[in-house]
Amino acid sequence: MNEQLSVTDEGNLSGRQEEILSIVHTQGFATIDSLARHFDVSTQTVRRDIIFLDEQLLLQRFHGGAGVREASVRLGxxxxxxxxxxxxxxxxxxxxxxxxxxxxxxxxxxxxxxxxxxxxxxxxxxxxxxxxxxxxxxxxxxxxxxxxxxxxxxxxxxxxxxxxxxxxxxxxxxxxxxxxxxxxxxxxxxxxxxxxxxxxxxxxxxxxxxxxxxxxxxxxxxxxxxxxxxxxxxxxxxxxxxxxxxxxxxxxxxxxxxxxxxxx
Known part of the structure; x- marks a missing residue:
């Protein structure tokens, strides 16, 4: 599995995290398991990515996956x-x-x-x-x-x-x-x-x-x-x-x- 670091040294999003955002915004919701299979990494790695992206208010963390953040992504x-x-x-x-x-x-x-x-x-x-x-x-x-x-x-x-x-x-x-x-x-x-x-x-x-x-x-x-x-x-x-x-x-x-x- 490709267990590369989740975040770059400058604190920017990694390529994987950017793609996670793209998938979630397109689908509306994505499970941790499906993302782990997609990137060929462990579920723990994906979970850390999701936690970070949630902290940055870029998506919303849910049990078992991640979804669009209502206030910032969905139309007003x-x-x-x-x-x-x-x-x-x-x-x-x-x-x-x-x-x-x-x-x-x-x-x-x-x-x-x-x-x-x-x-x-x-x-x-x-x-x-x-x-x-x-x-x-x-x-x-x-x-x-x-x-x-x-x-x-x-x-x-x-x-x-x-x-x-x-x-x-x-x-x-x-x-x-x-x-x-x-x-x-x-x-x-x-x-x-x-x-x-x-x-x-x-x-x-x-x-x-x-x-x-x-x-x-x-x-x-x-x-x-x-x-x-x-x-x-x-x-x-x-x-x-x-x-x-x-x-x-x-x-x-x-x-x-x-x-x-x-x-x-």
Whole structure:
């Protein structure tokens, strides 16, 4: 094995550490074992590299691996709102076409789901439940709509509500359809997310919903994230803006997931 020093004498990153950063930024998450195999070094060597990179705030250390650092690598909320705006609108229209009049709808947090909220404006007899202050604000002026907001601690600039207060509120309702955002897709088609605090909220919502619609841009289908949210068999429909990669398409099709995307 090539057990070269992790850091150069000047304190700069070694070639291996630079490549570790590249792999993590591309994939979203990488395990220690996979990195050790990739570089043909021991897991202890990779672990030392990850500890150093975490201390430099270049990535985030997790049990068994490393992921992108949310504050420094992932797009900020304001930037996300304008990134792929047209794609989000296309996704939103497809999602809304699958929501029947009079159905109770849970809307998750995130800029793609906020686009769904905007596309729902003007619908009569709307009953929306959400853990997103941003989504509630979008629909607050709708006179013919009932908007229920879960309690909980406000987390982050997107106004998401988390913790046991939100989960308790969710457990009191049944939803005809839940529209969930996600950060990535696992190899078997499972939804994944970077934000661990939001994972339990998404899971609680899915447990109370008759149908789950996952909504996200095609770029998210090309990467894993940190935590699994839902197995593919729990998802009824995936709505995206482009034809999914063949690996993702095959995994979701095998799980019986309807795949909807804008062909235009």
């Amino acid at each position: 909320y304001a930037e996300k709102r304008v990134t792929s705006a047209e794609a989000k609108e296309r996704i939103a229209r497809l999602v809304v076409s699958r929501i029947k009049p009079g159905e109770s709808v849970f809307l998750d947090v995130g800029t793609t789901v906020e686009a769904v909220a905007r596309a729902l404006r003007g619908r009569s007899g709307l009953r929306v439940f959400t853990s997103s202050l941003a989504t509630a604000t979008i629909l607050s002026s709708e006179q013919d709509a009932e908007v229920f907001v879960t309690g909980g601690i406000v987390r982050g600039p997107d106004g998401s509500l988390t913790d046991e207060w939100a989960r308790e509120a969710i457990s009191r309702f049944r939803f005809d359809v839940a529209v969930l955002g996600f950060s990535g897709i696992d190899d078997d088609g499972a939804l994944m997310d970077f934000d661990l605090a939001k994972v339990s909220i998404k899971q609680a919502v899915a447990a109370r919903a008759s149908r789950v619609i996952a909504a996200g841009e095609e770029a998210k289908l090309l990467r894993p994230a940190i935590a699994r949210v839902l197995d593919a068999t729990r998802v009824h429909t995936l709505v995206t803006n482009e034809m999914p990669p063949s690996r993702v398409f095959e995994s979701l099709e095998k799980a019986g997931v309807e795949i909807a995307f804008d062909r235009n």
